[in-house]
Each structure stands twice: as C-alpha cells, then as structure tokens.
Amino acid sequence: MTVIVYSSKSGSSRKYAESLGARVGLSVYAVGEQPSDERIVFFGWLRKDEVVGVRDVDRSKIIAVGVVGLDTQGRFNSRAVSDRNDLKVPLYYLRGWIDKSKLNPLDKGVLLAVAVMMKLQGLNEFNTPIFNAMRQGGSFYDEKYLDPIETFIKSME
Ligand SMILES: Cc1cc2nc3c(=O)[nH]c(=O)nc-3n(C[C@H](O)[C@H](O)[C@H](O)COP(=O)(O)O)c2cc1C
Numbered sequence: 001m002t003v004i005v006y007s008s009k010s011g012s013s014r015k016y017a018e019s020l021g022a023r024v025g026l027s028v029y030a031v032g033e034q035p036s037d038e039r040i041v042f043f044g045w046l047r048k049d050e051v052v053g054v055r056d057v058d059r060s061k062i063i064a065v066g067v068v069g070l071d072t073q074g075r076f077n078s079r080a081v082s083d084r085n086d087l088k089v090p091l092y093y094l095r096g097w098i099d100k101s102k103l104n105p106l107d108k109g110v111l112l113a114v115a116v117m118m119k120l121q122g123l124n125e126f127n128t129p130i131f132n133a134m135r136q137g138g139s140f141y142d143e144k145y146l147d148p149i150e151t152f153i154k155s156m157e
Helices: 012-024 077-085 105-121 127-135 143-156
Strands: 004-008 028-030 038-048 063-068 091-095
Touching: 004 012, 012 028, 012 038, 012 063, 012 143, 063 143, 077 091, 077 105, 091 143
Parallel strands: 004 028, 004 038, 038 063, 063 091
Antiparallel strands: none
8 A cells, every 4th residue: 555644844745645545545744654564655845855764764665756845846956855864655746834933043044045045146027926935934835736747547457
C-alpha cells in the first residue's frame, strides 16, 4: 500500500496532502506518524532548496515528492532540489501559501533574506506577487497542481 505523508508549517502542504488523500483514497499522516512498511508520497514545503521534513522519512520508501513553494512552476529548479535533498524519484511542484503568524523568527529571517535577494535581482510583473506574499503573506494554492500527482498514483495501481 501507499500512504501520503506531509510536513507543513503554515498548512498548505497539509491541505494538498489531505486533498490528494481524499481524491485517491489513501491515508494521510503527519511526518513521524506514518506506518513503517508502506510506500510514501511525501509532501513538504520548500525552504531555499530544502524540502523540509523529507530527511525524517525512510528514503527507500518514497515514490514521489510534492514540493510546495511560493515561486512559479517555471522557476522551480527540480534538478537543484533533487540534488540538495538526495531524491531520485519524480518531483511535482505545487504553489502554496504563506502565513507569517505561523513562522518563527528564524524562518522569518530566512524568508526576508530570500525576498531581499529577489529584490536585488530585480522585481517584475511575474515575481512581484511572490515578493509581496513573502513580505505580507498570501496564497497561490490551487488544487489543479494535484492533477499530475493523481495521475502518477493511479498509474502505479
Ligand atoms: C524560511 C522560508 C523559506 C522559504 N523559501 C522558499 C523558496 O526558496 N522558494 C519558494 O518557492 N518558497 C519558499 N518559501 C515559501 C514556502 O515554501 C511556502 O510558503 C509553502 O507554501 C509553505 O508550506 P506550508 O504552508 O505547508 O508550511 C519559504 C518560506 C519560508 C518560511
């Protein structure tokens, strides 16, 4: 059997995991609470190139990873994220949300650094909404991002 496991700070990765679970009829667990023998579709949020939480699960069990971030799909660097997290399975990128009230001071600092870097590289019509969400909070959540993962899971059955 396959289960869905998530790591989520402000709730968007959790919501994607739960929606996918409902769509395909698989059980959903917070990271650390999953049964040990099942194959895993993992959802984790992106912090720089790190998929938070993925290191806490048995890699050999992971069959696909949903990477949740704020950036556009086109800017998602799948190769860098695979390398950084030592993942050799398909990655699917989904856009989430940011809720600053859920972040600790360290996360807020990292987020500020990312935003400053974006500003230095130049803001334009594409990255300004992302920059604004990083500064004030905002959502790009859309369940259409689950479609390819749903197809993948159904192809495994
Ligand atoms: C400290 C920090 C660093 C982040 N770095 C990135 C990043 O490099 N690229 C990106 O697309 N999103 C980045 N994000 C945005 C989160 O990945 C995004 O808000 C995600 O939806 C959060 O998932 P959650 O709601 O499950 O916690 C960062 C957020 C935080 C708090």
